[in-house]
Amino acid sequence: xxxxxTDVVIVGSSLAASGCAKRLVDAGFDVIVLERHALxxxxxxxxxxxxxxxxxxxxxxxxxxxxxxxxxxxCKGVTFHFPSMVSIPMDFFGGPTPHLNRQFSDYWAIKxxxxxxxxxxxxxxxxxxxxxxxxxxxxxxxxxxxxxRFVVGADxxxxxVRHSVYPDxxxxxxxxxxxxxxxxxxxxxxxxxxxxxxxxxxxxYYTWSHARNGRQILGVGxxxxxxxxRYHANVEEYVRxxxxxKLEKAEELEGCSHNFGxxxxxxxxxxxxxxxxxxxAAGFFxxxxxxxxxxxxxxxxAGESIVEAAQSNRxxxxxxxxxxxxxxxRCTDQWNPFRIxxxxxxxxxxxxxxxxxxxxxxxxxxxxxxxxxxxxxxxKWGRQILSQSLIREINGEYxxxxxx
Amino acid sequence: MQIPVIEPGCIPPDPVSPDSLKxxxxxxxxxxxxxxxxxxxxVEHLRSQSVLVREEKSESSVFVTDAGGxxxxxxxxxxxPNSAEDISKLLKAAQRFRVxxxxxxxxxxxxxxxxxxxxxxxxxxxxxxxxxxDTKAMTVRTQAGIFWHQLAEILRREGMDYxxxxxxxxxxxxxxxxxxxxxxxxxxxxxSCDQAIELQVVTPTGDIMHCSETENPELFxxxxxxxxxxxxxxxxVLKIRKFSPLTMQYYYYASLTTAIEDLQMLSKAxxxxxxxxxxxxxxxxxxxxxxDSDERQKDFEKKxxxxxxxxxxxxxxxxxxxxYLLRPWKxxxxxxxxSRRFTLFPEFNRAEFMRDGKIIDRTVVxxxxxxxxxxxxxxxxxxxxxxAEKFAEAVERGNAVCRKYFKYYTLYCVGIKLKxxxxxxxxxxxxxxxxxxxxxxxxxxxxxDTDYSRDYLQSFKNEIYDIGVDMGLSYYxxxxxxxxxxxxxxxxxxxxxxxxxxKAADPAMILNPDVIx
Numbered sequence: 001x002x003x004x005x006t007d008v009v010i011v012g013s014s015l016a017a018s019g020c021a022k023r024l025v026d027a028g029f030d031v032i033v034l035e036r037h038a039l040x041x042x043x044x045x046x047x048x049x050x051x052x053x054x055x056x057x058x059x060x061x062x063x064x065x066x067x068x069x070x071x072x073x074x075c076k077g078v079t080f081h082f083p084s085m086v087s088i089p090m091d092f093f094g095g096p097t098p099h100l101n102r103q104f105s106d107y108w109a110i111k112x113x114x115x116x117x118x119x120x121x122x123x124x125x126x127x128x129x130x131x132x133x134x135x136x137x138x139x140x141x142x143x144x145x146x147x148x149r150f151v152v153g154a155d156x157x158x159x160x161v162r163h164s165v166y167p168d169x170x171x172x173x174x175x176x177x178x179x180x181x182x183x184x185x186x187x188x189x190x191x192x193x194x195x196x197x198x199x200x201x202x203x204x205y206y207t208w209s210h211a212r213n214g215r216q217i218l219g220v221g222x223x224x225x226x227x228x229x230r231y232h233a234n235v236e237e238y239v240r241x242x243x244x245x246k247l248e249k250a251e252e253l254e255g256c257s258h259n260f261g262x263x264x265x266x267x268x269x270x271x272x273x274x275x276x277x278x279x280x281a282a283g284f285f286x287x288x289x290x291x292x293x294x295x296x297x298x299x300x301x302a303g304e305s306i307v308e309a310a311q312s313n314r315x316x317x318x319x320x321x322x323x324x325x326x327x328x329x330r331c332t333d334q335w336n337p338f339r340i341x342x343x344x345x346x347x348x349x350x351x352x353x354x355x356x357x358x359x360x361x362x363x364x365x366x367x368x369x370x371x372x373x374x375x376x377x378x379x380k381w382g383r384q385i386l387s388q389s390l391i392r393e394i395n396g397e398y399x400x401x402x403x404x
Numbered sequence: 405m406q407i408p409v410i411e412p413g414c415i416p417p418d419p420v421s422p423d424s425l426k427x428x429x430x431x432x433x434x435x436x437x438x439x440x441x442x443x444x445x446x447v448e449h450l451r452s453q454s455v456l457v458r459e460e461k462s463e464s465s466v467f468v469t470d471a472g473g474x475x476x477x478x479x480x481x482x483x484x485p486n487s488a489e490d491i492s493k494l495l496k497a498a499q500r501f502r503v504x505x506x507x508x509x510x511x512x513x514x515x516x517x518x519x520x521x522x523x524x525x526x527x528x529x530x531x532x533x534x535x536x537x538d539t540k541a542m543t544v545r546t547q548a549g550i551f552w553h554q555l556a557e558i559l560r561r562e563g564m565d566y567x568x569x570x571x572x573x574x575x576x577x578x579x580x581x582x583x584x585x586x587x588x589x590x591x592x593x594x595x596s597c598d599q600a601i602e603l604q605v606v607t608p609t610g611d612i613m614h615c616s617e618t619e620n621p622e623l624f625x626x627x628x629x630x631x632x633x634x635x636x637x638x639x640x641v642l643k644i645r646k647f648s649p650l651t652m653q654y655y656y657y658a659s660l661t662t663a664i665e666d667l668q669m670l671s672k673a674x675x676x677x678x679x680x681x682x683x684x685x686x687x688x689x690x691x692x693x694x695x696d697s698d699e700r701q702k703d704f705e706k707k708x709x710x711x712x713x714x715x716x717x718x719x720x721x722x723x724x725x726x727x728y729l730l731r732p733w734k735x736x737x738x739x740x741x742x743s744r745r746f747t748l749f750p751e752f753n754r755a756e757f758m759r760d761g762k763i764i765d766r767t768v769v770x771x772x773x774x775x776x777x778x779x780x781x782x783x784x785x786x787x788x789x790x791x792a793e794k795f796a797e798a799v800e801r802g803n804a805v806c807r808k809y810f811k812y813y814t815l816y817c818v819g820i821k822l823k824x825x826x827x828x829x830x831x832x833x834x835x836x837x838x839x840x841x842x843x844x845x846x847x848x849x850x851x852x853d854t855d856y857s858r859d860y861l862q863s864f865k866n867e868i869y870d871i872g873v874d875m876g877l878s879y880y881x882x883x884x885x886x887x888x889x890x891x892x893x894x895x896x897x898x899x900x901x902x903x904x905x906x907k908a909a910d911p912a913m914i915l916n917p918d919v920i921x
Contacts, residue, residue, distance in 0.1 A: 026475075028468055055425060060432070066419040297857075327859070
């Protein structure tokens with residue numbers, strides 16, 4: 001049987017894969033990207049990239065072509081809405097940020113990375129013999145074998161690579177579902193330039209809205225098993241009554257599951273031996289559920305680690321786990337109460353916006369946030385966040401021993 | 405979907421929003437490998453002219469990154485020239501076939517300036533002969549691919565020495581003349597590039613030209629500090645001097661600002677032959693001064709020493725002891741300073757390099773110490789250069805950034821004497837508002853055995869560069885400056901002016917294409 005031999009196989013062709021592929025191709029590695037769909041493929045995503053991610057795209061792949069953006073092409077910042085009807089708009093520090101059309105942005109980035117992409121090829125399993133990794137994939141029903149020195153799993157929340165390394169992992173974490181519906185606008189007083197987010201415990205675990213290509217997106221996140229239509233109807237009614245958002249019947253809907261949680265409590269998964277896990281598969285997720293910028297950066301770090309490990313002849317896991325520490329700090333700091341109070345780990349200034357409110361509103365907002373956070377109580381993250389945050393303050397680092 | 409190709413020097417409009425990425429470089433800094441249309445034809449053409457292009461991966465992968473270690477790229481082929489004629493043939497062919505050529509000497513750039521993102525890597529280290537030492541005119545004619553330590557070694561055989569070279573002596577002469585080159589005697593003698601009397605240059609279109617202040621002065625001014633944009637330096641005639649041993653003295657400060665004021669006082673008055681500041685964090689600040697002759701030293705001790713506010717070693721030790729006794733939680737920092745003191749200083753006074761209390765070989769002493777105690781495989785050394793009035797503030801602000809990112813670091817400050825108001829200083833390491841003496845500071849984290857992601861190191865460097873943009877400074881560019889910053893630092897008008905000159909000199913934009921434009 002034919003076996004394809006290469007330096008590195010990256011599973012997934014999303015932004016984490018592009019970041020990783022870019023680093024490896026630049027350093028002269030032969031890289032094959034396995035993508036189960038035909039490119040450019042559709043992806044469920046809000047598309048609102050953080051300025052840090054924008055900068056990464058720019059510096060590594062060049063100016064963004066118009067085709068990879070939705071309308072409006074940019075997002076100025078985030079507006080938080082609270083049940084007490086206080087709304088706080090905040091601009092991003094780095095200026096307006098792109099509203100990516102993930103179908104084309106991911107395609108553009110992976111093409112610009114210079115890696116070879118094997119489309120319609122589904123990763124099945126792998127075996128790491130210490131020197132190289134043997135991979136079995138399927139294309140149109142036929143089995144294809146690959147042999148690579150390193151494998152990078154950049155295949156998202158339901159990572160198959162992660163599953164083949166840690167078969168039981170998926171059962172150990174809580175899963176969330178997010179769904180969004182696209183609706184034509186009758187009347188929408190929400191500012192198109194902002195991403196809108198509701199801290200409302202009765203709406204959902206994560207409720208948002210923004211404009212795209214002349215329609216309005218209403219989205220909601222909830223624990224796996226919930227009913228999207230019920231949650232969505234509830235949100236739609238709420239924004240109609242409270243914000244005057246009148247929308248036509250939904251024309252389209254889409255949804256996907258998310259592994260929200262590991263980045264809050266410093267429980268990342270980075271792989272074993274010559275298999276690296278990166279991006280959202282590793283657990284990277286920014287606060288307002290933006291995963292693209294940390295996917296790009298963690299993916300790049302996985303690539304750098306392979307380059308560095310090959311150059312210095314060190315075990316790749318050791319290098320990866322020390323290089324990734326900066327990204328872990330940056331991502332987990334966003335949930336660290338000490339960092340939130342005493343510095344600013346986010347890309348917009350919530351504290352300043354809060355201080356601008358009058359005392360009465362400040363109290364209402366803080367109360368609302370507290371009520372909202374309480375819906376996460378069953379996951380028992382609070383103590384873990386606190387203990388990890390304390391260790392971070394004393395030690396300067398999050399504990400690597402908590403990573404898988 | 406079509407993936408657009410972006411020509412160098414061209415900044416397409418931003419489709420996201422005109423004000424996105426505020427204050428952030430608007431140029432790609434980590435370019436993709438260029439695809440070259442007729443690579444085979446190009447290689448064949450050169451072979452027919454007996455210029456060998458080495459295409460093996462084992463050849464090209466040696467040059468995959470530079471000292472900065474943040475940018476990676478592979479050339480399609482490597483050329484090691486035997487003569488200026490080889491380079492001329494190469495550049496003529498490169499213009500015709502539109503193949504980018506990246507020139508590399510010691511490869512000590514830090515932002516990927518000597519990394520080839522495809523095309524040809526021109527490895528200048530093969531042109532490394534000293535051609536003539538003229539002890540009457542006090543000049544040396546040398547091929548430009550030579551490293552400074554090789555040049556120093558050959559000059560020493562004649563009892564001669566170079567004037568000023570970068571502290572890192574594995575830099576090549578040609579590369580140094582292209583970027584500046586700063587030494588601890590720069591407050592007296594200026595950049596290394598100011599020692600050049602005459603150059604042989606291969607222009608981007610392949611003409612071999614000689615230039616000096618009188619012959620082709622325009623080319624001379626463009627090539628010096630020109631960052632490799634206007635020609636490849638193949639030979640240089642440099643000023644030299646008689647070799648002399650030197651004596652070094654140290655003064656210790658607890659305050660950066662005071663030390664900087666004293667450094668500026670000495671530099672302005674030309675009180676010492678060498679003067680610079682080296683620090684351990686921002687706690688132990690050492691002002692070092694050195695002298696080539698006993699007369700200069702006596703003169704200094706009489707006139708300037710009493711005015712210095714630094715302490716002797718013992719007094720400073722007491723001061724530090726008091727500081728850390730009151731702050732016992734900083735014990736780790738205190739121990740670091742002590743250990744650094746006891747390992748570093750003896751290195752400057754090693755018996756094999758000393759005679760009668762004088763350093764007899766600064767080349768060895770400096771470069772050894774630099775590599776043993778500051779260098780590593782990766783150099784992360786962003787820097788700022790400022791006119792005298794702005795300098796202290798720039799250093800303080802940079803210091804705060806170092807504190808934020810790293811546990812241990814060093815600052816290195818030095819003056820840079822200007823040779824007058826020369827065109828070469830435009831868009832260079834010399835800040836536009838400086839006159840007489842500019843000052844530079846390097847911010848150097850001690851990376852030791854810690855691994856950092858490229859993003860972390862780059863973010864650190866960007867924060868230093870941001871200070872430069874904010875305060876209207878320039879950069880030493882000992883190791884380079886991130887390409888995207890050049891427009892925000894020097895302004896569009898000046899950059900466009902240089903871009904127009906570049907386009908005229910290099911129509912296909914092939915010579916060092918990813919460095920500035």
